[in-house]
Amino acid sequence: MNQYKDFAMELVKWLGEENVKIDEPMKKHTSFKVGGPVDVLVTPETYDQVKETIELAKKNNIPYFVIGNGSNLLVKDGGVRGIIIKLCKLDKVTVEGENIIAQGGVLLSKISSLAAKHSLTGLEFASGIPGSVGGALTMNAGAYNGEVSQVIESSLVIDKQGNFIRLSKEDLELGYRMSSILKHSYTVLEAVFKLKKGDSEKIYARIDDLGRRRREKQPLEYPSAGSTFKRPEGYFAAKLIEDSGLKGIHVGDAEVSQKHSGFIINKGNATAKDILDLIEVVQRTVKEKFDVDLHTEVMIIGQDK
CATH class of the missing domain: 3.30.465.10 (Uridine Diphospho-n-acetylenolpyruvylglucosamine Reductase; domain 3)
Known part of the structure; x- marks a missing residue:
């Protein structure tokens, strides 16, 4: 049962039904296309609405998290308790x-x-x-x-x-x-x-050239969060992963891309747990082989299922 349903109804009164969703699946709002439901998803249209939502959340001791396009975000399968404020309607x-x-x-x-x-x-x-x-x-x-x-x-x-x-x-x-x-x-x-x-x-030639290079080198045809890991000082994460023999390794439908080993991709029906387990395999293997710690660039939020 959604413990913040009453609070969500209060938000509806001044934000409108179109800007408040209850038990919203976060896989609809992340580029990884995974993630359980958030208790309340709010899409404010003005700066004051952002301010008021944050102030109300704090006043009621309700946790909140702010996201943009969800392109660098991994939401766990159990979803998120509290409120996610998505800024997609601040688009001017x-x-x-x-x-x-x-x-x-x-x-x-x-x-x-x-x-x-x-x-x-x-x-x-x-x-x-x-x-x-x-x-x-x-x-x-x-x-x-x-x-x-x-x-x-x-x-x-x-x-x-x-x-x-x-x-x-x-x-x-x-x-x-x-x-x-x-x-x-x-x-x-x-x-x-x-x-x-x-x-x-x-300018357009540069944009076209970068677009071509991205299409050639990155697995844009699959859901991902871009580069999964930060660049360790003195190294390149993708090369460490490839040199560890991890290109193409998978857990469920989560895979280290065969096109670019710095990307973990969702081949179709991956869960957040699949992705997290694969991240752990990569981190452990690279540490064992090269004594280098890989830290995630993607932000991880939410609860396990």
Whole structure:
């Protein structure tokens, strides 16, 4: 029985039925396509609605977790107790000169495309990244020698006490898959990206080239969360995994991709437990063979079934 049903009904009164779902399967909201139900899923449409949802959750001692596109997230089979706030409806984006102002739920690929349309260079690397602006800023997402820290100007966030805070680039403390957002559990409402005028043909050529390389080297035809593991200092996770003889190994329908061993993929009917068990096999084997600890890049939340 959903212990937060009464609370969800209160949320419906001011958020509307279309923005509140009870016992929502999280496999519908993650790129891995796995995960049990969350007690309450909320999709706020304004910054104030995000603030009010967080404040109400805290007032009622209900745990909450904020997600964007669910592309770097693994939800366990038992689901999530409490509330998940999904920012997908914070999806407005504008161009002001050489700046792009995007709300936290906007897909990074969308702003990359918009930048290209306005002959702005700097976000070509983001064209194939499936995450949202909020998630990308939280993890300092990057690919092909580009990362968010190179183009971010500032961000509007909300802290755990419900305060709106404007963070400068320095305040964000962006490093390899880390930020002050992650450190302090801030929620990203908006980001300002500072780009430069460029040659439209060169921008589109770069985007096309990166898209081709992704299609050739990454298992985009299967559900995954992108790179499963962080890059260990001095090594490449994919090479360690491949050199450990793990390419193609599977647990149930979870598999170390034969196309790119840095990806764990869902071949069809994998459970979160399958993926977690495979992660453990990979970590243990790489540790035994190379004495290197692999840490997950994907965020893992929820309860076992």
